[in-house]
Amino acid sequence: EPEVTQTPSHQVTQMGQEVILRCxxxxxxxxxxxxxxxxxxxxxxxxxxxxxxxxxxxEIFDDQFSVERPDGSNFTLKIRSTKLEDSAMYFCASIPQGxxxxxxxxxxxxxx
Amino acid sequence: xxxxxQLGSHVSVSEGALVLxxxxxSSSVPPYLFWYVQYPNQGLQLLLKYTSAATLVKGIxxxxxxxxxxxxxxHLTKPSxxxxxAAEYFCAVSADSGGSNYxxxxxxxxxxxxxx
Numbered sequence: 001e002p003e004v005t006q007t008p009s010h011q012v013t014q015m016g017q018e019v020i021l022r023c024x025x026x027x028x029x030x031x032x033x034x035x036x037x038x039x040x041x042x043x044x045x046x047x048x049x050x051x052x053x054x055x056x057x058x059e060i061f062d063d064q065f066s067v068e069r070p071d072g073s074n075f076t077l078k079i080r081s082t083k084l085e086d087s088a089m090y091f092c093a094s095i096p097q098g099x100x101x102x103x104x105x106x107x108x109x110x111x112x
Numbered sequence: 113x114x115x116x117x118q119l120g121s122h123v124s125v126s127e128g129a130l131v132l133x134x135x136x137x138s139s140s141v142p143p144y145l146f147w148y149v150q151y152p153n154q155g156l157q158l159l160l161k162y163t164s165a166a167t168l169v170k171g172i173x174x175x176x177x178x179x180x181x182x183x184x185x186x187h188l189t190k191p192s193x194x195x196x197x198a199a200e201y202f203c204a205v206s207a208d209s210g211g212s213n214y215x216x217x218x219x220x221x222x223x224x225x226x227x228x
Contacts, residue, residue, distance in 0.1 A: 004155065033215070042116075043156075043202060043218035056215060091156065101216070103148075103155035 002026040006092050006104035013082055013111055021077040021107045023092030032075045033093040033101070034067065036060075043091070049075065082111045114139045114205045118219035126227050131190040133222045135177075135203030138184065145186040146204040146216065147177055156202065162186060173197070198226045 005024040013019050025032050034046040047057045049067055066078045075094075079086055092104040119134040137143055145162040160171025167179045177188045186203060200223050204216040 009153075035216075035218075040220075042220045043204075043216075045215045045217070048215060093156075100146075100158050100161065101156070103157070105153060105155040 002102070004092055004094055004102050004104035006090075006107050008107060009105065010108045011110070013109070015084060015111055016081050019079050019082055019109065021079075021090050021092075021109070023075045023077070023104055024073060025075050025092065025094035026096075026102055027073070029094035029096050029102070031055075031095045031097075032067075032069070033095075034077045035091045035093065035103075036088040037091070038085075038088040046077075046090075079109075082109075084111050087111045114143065114207065114217045116203050116205050116217055116219035118201075118203050118222050120222055121220060122223045122225070124225045124227060125193045127195055128192050131175075131188070131193045131197065131224065133188040133201050133203075133224065135186045135188065135219060136184050137186060137203070137205045139205055139207070141207050144206045144214075145177075145179060146206070147171065147175070147186075147188050148202040148204060148218075150200045150202065150221075152199075159188070159201075193224075193226045195226050195228065198224055200224070 007022045032049040037043045045058050047061045048055045064080050069075050087110050089106045089108050091106045093101045115138045117136045147159040148156040149159050150156050159175050160169045162169050162179045170176045175190045200221045202221045203219040206214050206216050
């Protein structure tokens, strides 16, 4: 069964550093998403991406965050200057038209 | 606006016992409701979804959930727990179900442990 692949599984970074979280969605999917889960809290929507542009973003997704699909296969989430409160599990997901999400296994980001 | 409340962050049952995980939702539009399961070190896997057809929804691994509009609930049940059911379970709501682009609003999750 096709999978959404996320790398790395765990990343530790120093506060103020830039991080890029990588995702390889399923090849025929059209819509791409990032969600995050801070430890002990809810899984939260960050951003959706369709046709090479952001279609919706939450209030969490401020100027420190960006997404892109640089080569038509990878889908990346960049955090420009990480803060302690960015420590969370980040999930990538994709869907084809009119179907259910397929989630990746997540990247645990720890900011120290 | 939509929200989900999962009652009980941790539920513990004995193997063979009934599993009941509670979910209540709030939605200003007719909701679409989902249950996801997460096993350790894995992604979120869809168990079942309600999309305004039958109110009793059957999912994978013997789970089912019943949509009760009057109670704004979508509780997840399984008649007999198995050790392999131990995982974290998330209830989620959406205003759509994949017609095009849709986002999910999740609850905090319930960790299910199954005792031998």
